[in-house]
Amino acid sequence: MWADKPTYHRTFLDLLSETVLLSDGATKIWLRDTDIRERENWVDGKIQEKCDGLVFPEEVDSVIWLDIFDAKEIVLPITGQIFLHRDQEDIVLSERSASVMNCVKLKEIQSYDWYDPSNWENPLLKNNIAVPHLERVPCRDKVVFPLAEYSGSITFSQYNHRTLPLTGFKWGVEHWITDDWNLYGQQGIMKEIFYDPPPIIISESSDDSTKRCYGIPSYIVCQHVEELEDYKCLDPVQPLGFCTKICGAHILLKPDVPLDDIKKILKAHSSYSDVHASEVRVGFEEYQQVVFTEKDFTGSSLDEANAFHHKLAKSAYLYGMFTVLGEEVVISIQKSGPFFVKGRALQEAIGITLGSLCLVIVLIGGLVYMYYSDFSANTLRNRIINGRPLSNVFATFSRDNVGLHYERHPSESSIHLPENFENPMYGKETPASSYSDVTATTTDEVPLQEVEKNKSKEDKDEKNENADEE
Numbered sequence: 001m002w003a004d005k006p007t008y009h010r011t012f013l014d015l016l017s018e019t020v021l022l023s024d025g026a027t028k029i030w031l032r033d034t035d036i037r038e039r040e041n042w043v044d045g046k047i048q049e050k051c052d053g054l055v056f057p058e059e060v061d062s063v064i065w066l067d068i069f070d071a072k073e074i075v076l077p078i079t080g081q082i083f084l085h086r087d088q089e090d091i092v093l094s095e096r097s098a099s100v101m102n103c104v105k106l107k108e109i110q111s112y113d114w115y116d117p118s119n120w121e122n123p124l125l126k127n128n129i130a131v132p133h134l135e136r137v138p139c140r141d142k143v144v145f146p147l148a149e150y151s152g153s154i155t156f157s158q159y160n161h162r163t164l165p166l167t168g169f170k171w172g173v174e175h176w177i178t179d180d181w182n183l184y185g186q187q188g189i190m191k192e193i194f195y196d197p198p199p200i201i202i203s204e205s206s207d208d209s210t211k212r213c214y215g216i217p218s219y220i221v222c223q224h225v226e227e228l229e230d231y232k233c234l235d236p237v238q239p240l241g242f243c244t245k246i247c248g249a250h251i252l253l254k255p256d257v258p259l260d261d262i263k264k265i266l267k268a269h270s271s272y273s274d275v276h277a278s279e280v281r282v283g284f285e286e287y288q289q290v291v292f293t294e295k296d297f298t299g300s301s302l303d304e305a306n307a308f309h310h311k312l313a314k315s316a317y318l319y320g321m322f323t324v325l326g327e328e329v330v331i332s333i334q335k336s337g338p339f340f341v342k343g344r345a346l347q348e349a350i351g352i353t354l355g356s357l358c359l360v361i362v363l364i365g366g367l368v369y370m371y372y373s374d375f376s377a378n379t380l381r382n383r384i385i386n387g388r389p390l391s392n393v394f395a396t397f398s399r400d401n402v403g404l405h406y407e408r409h410p411s412e413s414s415i416h417l418p419e420n421f422e423n424p425m426y427g428k429e430t431p432a433s434s435y436s437d438v439t440a441t442t443t444d445e446v447p448l449q450e451v452e453k454n455k456s457k458e459d460k461d462e463k464n465e466n467a468d469e470e
Contacts (some may be wrong), residue, residue: 023135026141026208027168028120032112034064034152036104047103062109062153065190070097083189111153111195114138115216116224130248130276130291132213132241133221139213140205142168153195159220160198169202178202210278211286214241223453232297234337239291240280248273248293249305249335253312255279255286257329262288265311274300287331299339309333 036054039045053073056064060080067085070092076082112119117136120410125131145151147172169176176184179202184190222243233247240250253262262277280289290308292301438466 026122026124026210027144028136028138028141029144029146030124031119032152033123033147033150034062034109035067035147035150036064037067037101041106041109043105043107046166047100048105049103051103054101056080057106057108060109062111063149063151063189064109065150066091068099070094070099072097072102081192083192109152111155113155113157113158113224114195114197114221115159117221127274127295128276129246129275129295130274132239132276132278132280132289132291133225133243134213134216134218134241135210135278137213137216137221138164138166139210139216140167142166142167142170144170145172146170148172149189149193151193151195154197155195156197157220159217160196163199163201164197165205166200166202167205169200176202204469211281214281218243223348231336231338232341233299234340236336238333239334240282240287240289241278245336246291246293247297247339248291248301249333249338250289250291251305251309251312251333252331253288253290254331255288255331257288259288262290262312266290266308269307270310271304273304275304297339302335302338305333305335316374 032043032255037316051072053075054068054071055075056077058078060077060082062080064080064082065085066074067088068091069089072095073093074091074312115137117133120137122131122136143166169181178201185194185197185200218241225243228244231245231247236245237250238245240252259277259279266275268278271294275290275292277288277290280287290305292305292308294301309330
């Protein structure tokens with residue numbers, strides 16, 4: 001589709017007034033870029049190995065400009081529109097084309113929503129995750145579209161029945177006011193870029209309070225924010241204006257405490273976490289809110305919140321403040337639990353259990369290796385002093401042969417109750433018994449030692465008698 005590139009004619013006084021307009025208040029910059037020449041719109045962010053031509057995705061749901069001069073071929077989408085500038089030169093399709101775009105496969109490019117916080121950036125609060133989601137989208141702020149017609153298609157979450165107030169509107173290098181929007185905002189290509197927008201009023205305002213952002217229904221913004229699945233803390237908290245819970249803390253103060261004074265206290269000490277102070281509103285109630293959190297939670301934000309709360313409650317006059325601070329200005333303080341990784345305790349318990357089991361197996365294996373008799377006698381067990389023998393040797397007197405008779409029994413027999421007493425009849429058949437009518441008789445025999453003793457005594461007595469006769 002051919003489209004005219006919008007041009008605008010401005011007077012010097014218009015440009016001067018718009019420059020002053022953009023010098024005050026917060027600024028939100030649109031981040032999306034649908035330029036097909038940019039690598040972020042290519043599949044895998046790189047050129048393809050096959051270079052047969054430029055390939056579009058099957059569906060295109062955004063404004064895309066075909067800004068190329070030549071190509072081998074162009075594979076167009078099945079559904080969607082591709083735009084060409086009226087003053088653009090003809091595109092030459094040739095097999096001899098050496099354009100790098102012949103090696104490009106475009107990824108799917110969808111439309112973007114005005115109320116999606118990920119589509120905007122506040123240069124003064126860049127990468128600060130302590131900023132509530134409601135404050136990340138334009139709410140009576142200045143908006144900047146640096147790439148103008150390459151910003152893609154923008155929807156408004158069907159929230160177009162209320163006037164959208166802005167304090168500034170920069171389209172590319174041009175600054176717009178309300179009359180410009182009314183004249184060009186819904187004409188030609190701009191109607192394709194801004195799809196069914198609400199009435200927009202661009203006017204200077206001295207009210208730069210963030211509490212105006214809380215007039216946007218939270219569900220309009222939160223439908224674009226993914227809920228976190230894993231938190232690195234116990235009992236995460238959800239500050240006002242946030243769509244998800246966070247690990248950290250938030251403190252609510254009375255609205256009569258000057259926000260600038262709160263920021264001075266925060267700047268007085270170094271901070272390792274992301275901190276944000278702003279004016280918030282719930283219904284008709286207004287507060288000052290201070291949020292402490294971290295991109296990679298370790299618990300330091302909790303310590304800093306406690307230090308800030310202690311300093312705020314203890315001080316009466318700080319940094320030339322006329323407002324008396326103390327416990328009475330603190331409405332509430334809510335903190336998440338300490339650092340905790342889901343599943344980490346279970347992993348540690350499993351590790352300890354498996355480690356203990358392995359140790360028991362090693363000990364049992366060592367005992368079996370040391371005492372099992374089937375192993376070779378040249379084992380570690382035999383090197384231990386006073387170790388238990390691999391087998392037991394029993395000696396019995398044999399009437400048939402002169403000397404002792406030796407028998408070897410395995411040491412494990414000692415753990416078997418019948419063999420533990422080494423019963424010589426264990427495992428033997430019971431000898432047969434017989435009876436006889438013949439009466440058995442016994443005779444007493446004098447031991448040889450007593451006979452010799454008596455004979456020696458008689459010889460001694462005889463010698464004594466012979467001596468008396470002489």
